[in-house]
Amino acid sequence: MTVATPPEIQSAIPRLQPSGWIRYFSFSVDHKVIGLQYLVCGFAFYLVGGALAGAIRTELASPISDFMARDVYNQVLTLHGTVMIFLWIVPVVNGAFGNYLIPFYVGATFLATYWKSKPAASLPLPSWMRLASRFSVGPPGIMSQAWRRIFSDWRISSMRTL
Helix, strand or coil: CCCCHHHHHHHHHHCCCCCCHHHHHHHCCHHHHHHHHHHHHHHHHHHHHHHHHHHHHHHHHHHCCCCCCCHHHHHHHHHHHHHHHHHHHHHHHHHHHHHHCHHHHCCCCCCCHHHHHHCCCCHHHHHHHHHHHHHCCCCCHHHHHHHHHHHHCCHHHHCCCC
């Protein structure tokens, strides 16, 4: 015997997921949607890293430095590595596969830590804006000096006021 609810009760039950595809893919806390957000964002940065790789290969096509200057080449190479590791590999492997597949593997019906995963899905975009803004004023040329130059405008004295 099956249990069915009358139609008037079904219409009174509030929907937990947002309606409409834009709101659904923007505000849903479903683990599959969060995983797809990570995957789409990671794929966008894969294209950005691929464009940087294309610039690197164009420069290396001839032995003369004619496509970009040597210091710009070092900066593009550093930015390419940073984008591909921190904005493509890490979000896709940890975010997309972790949020999308792991709940299926363990048999969970929902993601227990969606309040951590949902805000973290939007962090690669501000990270890219920070990296791109530093590129416009002169990014680091070598990775060993990258973090000092990227965060040089943050002051320790401003943290003392907390």
